[in-house]
Amino acid sequence: MTGPIIPLDQLKLGIRARIAAIDWSALGEKEASRLRHFGFDEGVTVEPLHLGPFGRDPLAIRVGRMTVAIRRSHARAVKVATEDA
Structure with missing residues (x-):
């Protein structure tokens, strides 16, 4: 992880990044539990794939x-940091 740390919702489609931090306090209990079950944790690689049609919500994330x-x-x-190319 050497790139700037940015929120996942600002990462461009198709760009892989590693999760640098998650502000669990900014999420409700159900939302935090859901992300944990999906495997969101520090150090995990994520990649935004698609945006929803209305209001760009939801985001499809690998x-x-x-x-x-x-x-x-x-x-x-x-919060994510992009990987070296």
């Missing part, structure tokens, strides 16, 4: 080998 949909407001709590 987490490991799985693709999940999360709200943009939840993605904002996840």
Whole structure:
């Protein structure tokens, strides 16, 4: 991880990054639990794949080998750093 740390919702489509930090306090209990079950944790590689058609919500995110949909407001709590090219 050498790139700037930005919120996941600002990462460009198709760019892989590692989760640097998650602000669990910015998420509700259910939302935090859901992200944990999806495998969101520090050091995990993520990649935004698609944006929803209305309001660009939800975001389709690849987490490991799985693709999940999360709200943009939840993605904002996840801070990522881009990987070296």
